[in-house]
Amino acid sequence: MRTADLIEQKLTAALAPQSLKVDDESHLHAGHSGHREGGQTHYRVYIVSKAFENKTRLERHRLINGILSDELAGGVHALAIHAKAPDEG
Numbered sequence: 878m879r880t881a882d883l884i885e886q887k888l889t890a891a892l893a894p895q896s897l898k899v900d901d902e903s904h905l906h907a908g909h910s911g912h913r914e915g916g917q918t919h920y921r922v923y924i925v926s927k928a929f930e931n932k933t934r935l936e937r938h939r940l941i942n943g944i945l946s947d948e949l950a951g952g953v954h955a956l957a958i959h960a961k962a963p964d965e966g
Contacts, residue, residue: 879901879917880901880917880948880953881899881920882900882901882918882954884899884922884945884948884953885897885899886942886961887943887944887945887948888924888941891928892924892926892940892944893926893927893929894924894925894926895925895926895927895963896905896923896924896925896962897922897924897925898918898922898923898924898930899920899921899922899952900920900921901917901919901920901923902919902920902957903917903918903919903920903923910939912954912963914948917953918952918953918954918955919953919955919956920953920955920956920957921925921956921957921958921959922941922956922957922958922960923959924941924958924959924960924961924963925960925962925963925965926960926962926963927962927963928940928959929960929961929962930962930964931956931962932962934960937946937958941956941958941960942948942956
């Protein structure tokens, strides 16, 4: 299974998002730290979920990092997170 699919599956199961987009940006980091042949190292996540209501940006990031702890400890070198509650434009 592709890492992007695993990230999407885990976040969907844990946070029941209203919207979720996982972009593999590994190709943009060729030659940089953490990049490896074949990619699957750098990701950007856009997620909207009720689970983020009344949570700070830091709390949201910690929640996502906890859900994806295995991936972050393994092959994922970088994860950019854009997490919002449904009422946040």
